[in-house]
Amino acid sequence: MASSRLGSVQGMPIKLDNVGIAVRDLDAAIDFFTDLGLTVLGRDTISGEWADTAVGLDGNHVNIAMLQTPDGTGRLELFEYIHPDALETEPTRPNEIGMHRVAFSVDNLEVALEVAAAHGCYPLRGVASYGDVYKLTYVRGPSGIIVMLAQELRKG
Structure with missing residues (x-):
């Protein structure tokens, strides 16, 4: 595996904070994951210029929920788009490139x-x-x- 001078800066701490997943129905997704044992840390509605800039979408407006695993080490950020409209795609297959x-x-x-x-x-x-x-x-x-x-x- 090739290494990068920028990719492994000595002493730069990094940790996985959360995995974000766009969902069609935020409440249904929360119900599913909380029934599996995750806990809702909080819910919010996000919009504004800062959100447009961070995400790279004009008019970015979403309802979000942050969930955490019982051991406190894993978090999921679930988001349901208000604007722009959410795009329906075919369900991901296990052999597709990208997060699945x-x-x-x-x-x-x-x-x-x-x-x-x-x-x-x-x-x-x-x-x-x-x-x-x-x-x-x-x-x-x-x-x-x-x-x-x-x-x-x-x-x-």
Whole structure:
């Protein structure tokens, strides 16, 4: 893998803050993710020149919600566009280039799948085992989001 002089500046701390996902129905997406165990940290409506500049869209106006995993290390920012109009696309497939899934480690995959099913969300194909390490599946979540659910089989 090629290295870049700018890409690895010694001493520059970096951490993943959140993953942003545009959704068709903010409340439905919040319900899905909170039922899986995430907590809503806050909700807001964002607009103005600063938002236009940051996002690169004129008239950027969205309703957002920030959610956090129970361990406090992972956050999702869900946003529903008011303006410009949200663009519907075909649901992402696992082999498409670009961001296509968000992954969660769960204590009990069967319970997580029951929660997903209550929201009309089901595995793309089924549940698989990655050796004796994980039991996992990809679920088509709200707004077509692919959500990986994985249960660690070996603890300790």
